[in-house]
Amino acid sequence: MSLDAVLARIDDDLPAATERLLELLRIKSISTDPAFKTDCDAAADWLVADLQSFGIEAQKRATPGHPMVVGHVGPENGKPHLLFYGHYDVQPVDPLNLWDRDPFDPAIEQTDAGPVIRGRGAADDKGQLMTFLEAFRAWKEVEGDWPCRITFFFEGEEESGSPSLVPFMEENADELRADFAMICDTGMFESRTPSIVTMLRGLLGEELTITAPTKDLHSGMFGGIAMNPIRVLSRIIASLHDDQGRITIPGFYDGVPELSDELEAQWQGLAFDHSKFLGDVGLSVPAGEQDRTPLEMIWSRPTCEVNGIGGGYQGDGFKTVLPSQASAKISFRLVGDQDPLVIRENFRKMVEEMLPADCSVEWKSHGAGRASGTPTEDPAFAKCLKALGDEWNVPAAYIGCGGSIPIAGHFQTILDTPPVLIGFGKDDDQIHSPNEKYDMESFHKGIRSWARILDAIT
Amino acid sequence: MSLDAVLARIDDDLPAATERLLELLRIKSISTDPAFKTDCDAAADWLVADLQSFGIEAQKRATPGHPMVVGHVGPENGKPHLLFYGHYDVQPVDPLNLWDRDPFDPAIEQTDAGPVIRGRGAADDKGQLMTFLEAFRAWKEVEGDWPCRITFFFEGEEESGSPSLVPFMEENADELRADFAMICDTGMFESRTPSIVTMLRGLLGEELTITAPTKDLHSGMFGGIAMNPIRVLSRIIASLHDDQGRITIPGFYDGVPELSDELEAQWQGLAFDHSKFLGDVGLSVPAGEQDRTPLEMIWSRPTCEVNGIGGGYQGDGFKTVLPSQASAKISFRLVGDQDPLVIRENFRKMVEEMLPADCSVEWKSHGAGRASGTPTEDPAFAKCLKALGDEWNVPAAYIGCGGSIPIAGHFQTILDTPPVLIGFGKDDDQIHSPNEKYDMESFHKGIRSWARILDAIT
Structure with missing residues (x-):
């Protein structure tokens, strides 16, 4: 095959590819709002039609929520079977008054940093998803066939928690299992270095409510004699880190x-x-x-953060209440082999041992997920890095991601398919915010990157 | 004069006195709600008419808010000039569904602990205010004249912050100045020991907001590297007390x-x-x-309480936000000669010195009032104690009050008139709450207590 011919075809077709992306961006596929249910359906239909237009057997597949789109193509030829994942749903657009244009009337805008595609979903994730579709379209036109077995797998609920994803994966595991799951929903390191995310931190979410007196008291009458739960909670939070910033929960660093x-x-x-x-x-x-x-x-160290705290009177002015309760939401980002269930147990024990007389604590759990790391020994990873570096003229890197991308873990655990997280977003793409955009450079070089990767690993 | 005759008259007149109180309780004088403005006015009119009915020159006096009632009577005869203070306004009644009767359709109810007068304002403060009116009424009927110069001073804004009180006191200082200001708006110690409150704690209210990042961040992306203001605030609060419960602000105990x-x-x-x-x-x-x-x-030690704290996400579920700000409302109860302005300065300085790099703090002040103590050397105090003990058959005591009663301080500072806080409320009177009541015992023995006091100190 001729990679250069494919890349040239991609360059020539960029205006048409951009038009196609704009078409998809016009569909108001906000998954979290039931008012846009038919729009989500329309976005799935659009993708099915687009995949079929260049020869891919694709179908819309019903779920209790928004439909999946699944397509297959290419020979089982001993080369890696590649699955490509993206999502066609987008975030809500409010506050609408902060947008400089109608979020669903996308357009190319010229900026000091070059042309951008402006509109809801441009970067998250329609623009990214279209990078590999366009790469395959060009490949097929130039080569006339496919380099390996390829599966496309798009969901429409990523922005609303992906409730149907795990059941769908479980029910269709044999159909979806592949050698690698290419996920295009991440960004470039510092907007300039192409990257593969190989370390994702896990997350343990805990909520605790401390009760001291059984009801709110008057701080004049009871102040100085009654235990104040805000003071107790503050002491607990203050004790979670030592003065070097290390977390003090017993055994916390086991497995880091x-x-x-x-x-x-x-x-x-x-x-x-x-x-x-x-x-x-x-x-x-x-x-x-x-x-x-x-x-x-x-990226690689665990954390303990307080995400919220509340107790007593928080309105305007002042109220001399001595509150009955105070509560906090605390999350831990986990790495390596840290076991969230052990940490939860040790954390709760430590807090309970710190409680003064007359205080009790109630717990709520908000999830417990291990960190996931992708082993990069398979030569395909090094080939991807090189392909990315060739396209962007910057050495590509394996990077971490402080946040959690649960989908990546699902591919690993349910489908036994290692996730390969490659994306072309930039830090100023304003995803989830007004005036979302995707750089034309991200789109164009993103498409070219996939062509190079496909060439390199098949 | 014959104290016994006055006490007998009080006993005989109790049914009629109770009827008068019920009449006053039927007036819906909720001061904080403009819808009840004419009711407040009606309560003032009722008091003026009642004072006049037994020979006291009384007037309704306009203020920018609800009117004052001022009355004078009695000779300047070398005996102490006594001012009697009470308030005719009452708290709102919601939640109405928690009342067992219409709060403004008061009645005598029989309970296991004896008869009570049930209705809004029964204890706070219409019932208490009527104790001294009824004592004077009986006195006048039996004696035919007055034992000393007497001033009555009632306000209708106590439950809404007394905004007109200080200006009115300042404008009418010469008219209102007396030897003692008898304030009937407090309770019995543990519902059984008659008491004079001679120590009132002062109050310093401070609100601080700590800012770390300039906006809310994602705790996945920034957790572990960005300073978290909730952690900073918790450390500050945790450091305000040592492990013996002492407050750690430099110089805090000066003047205690x-x-x-x-x-x-x-x-x-x-x-x-x-x-x-x-x-x-x-x-x-x-x-x-x-x-x-x-x-x-x-009563006699200063305190530091956190009355409210808030920061980050406090709704249902979990949000992995690393918040920009966290804030707390903190109050100090002050005693003796503690200077609230010095404490404020030392507190703020201590907090500012604890702030890590990248954090700033904003302050709001919610008042700064010194403690007030009433010297009890004047023999009138010992006479009041004895009179109370005689009536209740329990030795009376000088007690403290953890809360602040700003009005007491105003009598001292504006009118140079020492406040004498004597009241007959009980701990279960449910003031400010549904089903407020005043024990018939409080009302009856309260009236008799004032007759004894009047006899003892004039």
Whole structure:
């Protein structure tokens, strides 16, 4: 095959590819709002038709929620079977008044940083999803056939928690299992370095409510003699980190691995500009463990954060209440082999041991998921890195992701298919916010990147 | 004069006195709700007419809010000039469905603990206010004249912050100044010991908001590297008390006096049942300074309480936000000569010195009032104690009050008139709550107490 011919075809077809993306962006497929149910259906139909238009057997598949789109093509030829995942649903658009254009009347806009495709879903995830569709379209036109077995798998509920995904995967595991699940829903490191996300932190969510007196009291009458649950909760939270930023829960660091030499070297090469990363949100000092690098803090080290706290009177003015209860939502990002269930048990035990007389604690659990790491020994990974580096003229890297992408874990655990997270989003894409955009560069070079990857690993 | 004759007259007149109180209770004088403006006016008119009915020159006096009622009577005869203060306004009645009767259709109800007068304002403060009116009515009927110069001063805004009180006092200081301001708006110690409140704690209210990042962040992306303001705030709150329950703000205890031997002896005599006091609200262990008695904790020692805290996501479920801000409302109860302005300065300085890099704090002040203590050297105080003890057959005591009664301070500072806080409320009167009541015993013996006091100090 001739990669150059495919790349040339991609370049020539860019205006038409852009028009196709704009068409898809006009469909108001907001999954979380039932008012847009037919729009979600229409987006699924559009994708089925588009896949069929260049020869892929594709179907809309019903679920209790919005439909899946599944398509298959290509020979079982001993090459890796590749699954491509994306989602056609988008976030709601409010507050609408903060948009500079109708979010569902997308257009190409010229900016100082180059042309962008502006509209809801441009980056998350319709634009990204279309990168591999367009790569395959060009491939088919130039080559006339397919390099390997290929499965397309699109869902329409990613922005509303993917309730149908796991059952659908379980019911259709044999059909969907592949050698790699290519997921195009992430970004470039610092908007410039193409990356494969191979480390995803796990998440343990805990909510605790401390009760001291059985009802709210008057702080004049009871202040000084009655235990105040806000004070108790504050002491607990203050004790969760030592003065070096380490988390103090017994056994918390069991199973936390050190970075491999390879990753350490790659991450040093990334020259992460933490001053800019923090400066953009008004901060300057990395606040995590004092003996760790900023990239370790966000990718490879576990954390404990308080996501919410509340107790007593929070309205305007002042009320001299001594409250009965105070509560907090606390989450832990987990790495390596940390066991969320053990950590939950140790955390709760530590808190309960700190409780003074007369106080009780109630717990709510908000999920417990392990970290997931993708082993990169398979040569396909190195080939993907090289293909990405060739396209972007920057060495590509394996990176971490501080957040959790549950879908990646599902591919691994349900389908035994290692996820390969490659995406072309940039930090200023405003996903989930007004004025979402996708750089034309992301779209164009994204399409070309997939052609190179396909060429490299098949 | 014959005290016995006055007391007998009070006993005979109790049914009629009760009818008069019920009449006043039927007036819906809720001061905080503009819908009841004419009712407040009607309550003032009722009081003017009642005072006039037994020979007191009384007037309704306009303010920007609800009117004052002022009346004068009696000779300047070298005896103490006594001012009597009460308020005719009442709290709102919601939630109405928790009342067992119409709050403005008051009645005498029989209970296991004896008859009670049930209705909004029965205890706070119409019933208490009527105790001294009825005492004077009986006095006048029996004696035919007055024992000393007497001023009546009633307001109709006590339940809505008394906005007109200070200006009115300032404008009419010469008219209102007296030797003692008798304030009937407090209760009996543990519902059984007649008391004069001589120690009122002051109050300093502070609100702080800590900002770390300039906007809410995703805790996956930024958790572990960005400073979390809830953690910072929790550390600050946790540091405000040491492990002995002492407050750690530098200089905080400057001006905090030790109890006099007399008070210490009296308070020991009160045999305060802190197990019951705390047990009623589900607690058992006095949570204040470990080397202080429970009564000291609530009356004569300063406190630091967190009245409210908030930050991040507090709704149902979980949101992995790393919030930009967290805030708390913190109040200090002050005693003796503690200077609220100095404490405010030291508190703010301490907090600011604890702030990590990248954090800022904003302050709101919610008032700063010194403690007020009434010196009891004047023999009139001992005479009041004895008169109360005689009526209730229990030695009366000087007690503290954990809360603040700003009005008492205004009499002292604006009118140079020492406040004498004597009241007959009981702990289960349900003031400010549904089913408010005033014990018939409180009403009857309250009236008799005033006759005895009048006899004793004039």
